[in-house]
Amino acid sequence: MRYDTVIIGGGLSGLMSGIALARAGQQVAIISAGQSALHFSSGSFELYGGAEHPLEGIATLPAEHPYQKLGVERVAHYAEQTQELLREAGIQTTGSTARNHYRFTPIGMVKPAWLSLADYTPLESADALPWRRVLVANLEGYLDFFPSFVSAGLARLGVESSVATISLPQLEHLRKSTTEMRATNIARILEGDVLRALAEALNERVGDAExxxxxxxxxxxxxxxMFELREQVSVPICFLPTMPASVPGVRTQLTLSSYFQQLGGAYLIGDNVVRGNFEDGRLVSVRSNNHEDVEFRADNFIIATGSFFSHGLVAETNRIVEPIFGLDVEADEQRTQWYAKDLYARQPYMSYGLRSDDRFRPMIEGRPIENLYAVGSILAGQRAIEEGTGGGVATTTALYVADLILNR
Ligand SMILES: Cc1cc2nc3c(=O)[nH]c(=O)nc-3n(C[C@H](O)[C@H](O)[C@H](O)COP(=O)(O)OP(=O)(O)OC[C@H]3O[C@@H](n4cnc5c(N)ncnc54)[C@H](O)[C@@H]3O)c2cc1C
Known part of the structure; x- marks a missing residue:
């Protein structure tokens, strides 16, 4: 099979590159093993969490950081484009590239964010919430949300709260097993009449909460x-992230993948790319587990297979490898150097990733592959959790590489 571009990995970065290329008229295939970091995501994307104005903070990051390769102007440009493409795909977000907003977390903290999905209530400030009294509501038997943490966090910020547990008979069959009573299963049921029953129960319990x-x-x-429930309830609802799976994250993945397919993209989910065929410094084709007899040929390829979490990088006993092509990895040599014994100290492995040139082309033995690009969390030099840069690196590198391929 022949495409203009084949993308390996269909998480946030692979999908953003795919959408940008497909809407420019390219024939694109995304081959993806399965779940991505989006399934575990908070539903807020981070550009840079270490400063009120993310673009100013980016300048302070180390030289090897993907943002430094892009430069602040491109980060700003592609961050703006991200918000537009998300809107175009049907994903509503609030937030701006110029200034972080804040979000209230499920453990009762306040964290900076770049873009938040419409489920959440963006906050102007880290130390003042827009309510004086709220109701914290949970569903009976749902164990992946902790109202007591939420209430304690609210109290610290001077907000009074009461807790209500809503019991819906329609969820009874899920409640019989804690493995069934998960966010995504609940969301499948909370529609139509069941949603109306939930709205009624919330209206009964809301009292004088704002x-x-x-x-x-x-x-x-x-x-x-989500919007229907808000319409049916007498006061605003602020949703809070849960333990995985993340309903807003899975929805983002589904919405982006269906938009990519609407644009004519081929989305091959549940398949692993296992090897590539190189000729004269170019990647000519890749092969996958499910289509052993098929060669996926393309002019350009993008590797968007994520970090350790998604098996884009694999830690073997004595080395860290990129398992498909054996690309050069930026990592310490000795296993004992990979981690700090103090769990809360900076962990070296978190910044490991693919070595790449200034066009994000990964290398084999120091030589960049001419038509292979790397995007997202597989790139070396980022510390997504510590810096609060995960979503921003994924989307801005993805859109930049799409432009390189399109010769823009
Ligand atoms: C648990 C977790 C929670 C996070 N939460 C947030 C958050 O709330 N906000 C935020 O901004 N950032 C968050 N991040 C950072 C996150 O890494 C980035 O935001 C972004 O989602 C990464 O996207 P990606 O496409 O680079 O990688 P991934 O999302 O990891 O996607 C990689 C994809 O490649 C596929 N793949 C791997 N190997 C192969 C193969 N051989 N063949 C085919 N497919 C393959 C995987 O199955 C996966 O679908 C989180 C990260 C993690 C790990």
Whole structure:
């Protein structure tokens, strides 16, 4: 099979590159093993969490950081484009590239964010919440959300709260097993009449609260049910992230992949790329587990297979490898150097990733592959969690590489 571009990995970065290329008229295939970091995501994307104005903070990052290769102007440009493409795909976000907003977390903290999905209530400030009294509501038997943490966090910020547990008979069959009572299963049921029953129960319990804080378990395939619930309840609802799987994250993945397919992209999910065929410094084709007899040929390839979490990088006993092509990895040599014994100290392995040139072309033995590009969390030099840069690196590198391929 022949494409203009084949993308390996269909998480946030692979999908953003795929959408940008397909909407420019390219024939694109995304081959993806399965779940991505989006399935575990908070539903807020981070550009740079270490400063109020992310673009100013970016300048302070180390030279090997993917943002430094892009430069601040490109980061700003592609960050703006990210918000536009998300909107175009049908994903509503709030937030701006110029200044972080804040979000209230499920453990009762306040964190900076770049873009937040419409489920959440963006906050102007880190130390003042827009409510005086709220209701924290949970569903009976749902164990992946902790109202007591939420209430304690609210109290620290001077907000009074009461806790309500809503019991819906329609969820009874899920409650029989804690493995079934998960966010995504609940969201499948919270539609139509069941959603109306939930709205009624919330209205009965709201009392004099100015808002309801509840787990983000509404609206799996689209955000329609989430907006419907808000319309049916007398006070604003602020959803809060839950333990995985993340309903807003899975919805983002589904919405982006269906938009990519609407644009004519081929989305091959549940398949692993296992090897590539190189000729004269170019990648000519790749092969996958499910299509052993098929060669996926393309002019350009993008590797977007994520970091350790998604097996884009693999730690063997004595070395860290990129398992498909054996690309050069930026990592310490000795296993004992990979981690710090103090769990809370800076962990060296977190910045490991693919070595690449200034066009994000990964290398084999120091030589860049002419038509292979790397995007997202597989790139070396970022510390996504510490810096609060995960979503920003994924989307800005993805869109930049798409432009390189399109010769823009
Ligand atoms: C648990 C977790 C939570 C996070 N939460 C947030 C958050 O709330 N906000 C934020 O901004 N950032 C968050 N991040 C950072 C996150 O890494 C980035 O935001 C971004 O989602 C990374 O996207 P990616 O496409 O680079 O990688 P991934 O999302 O990891 O996607 C890689 C994809 O490649 C596929 N793949 C791997 N190997 C192969 C192969 N051989 N063949 C085919 N497919 C393959 C995987 O199955 C996966 O689908 C989080 C990261 C993790 C790990």
């Amino acid at each position: 808002a309801i804080l509840m787990p983000a378990v509404v609206g799996l395939k689209s955000d329609k049910a």
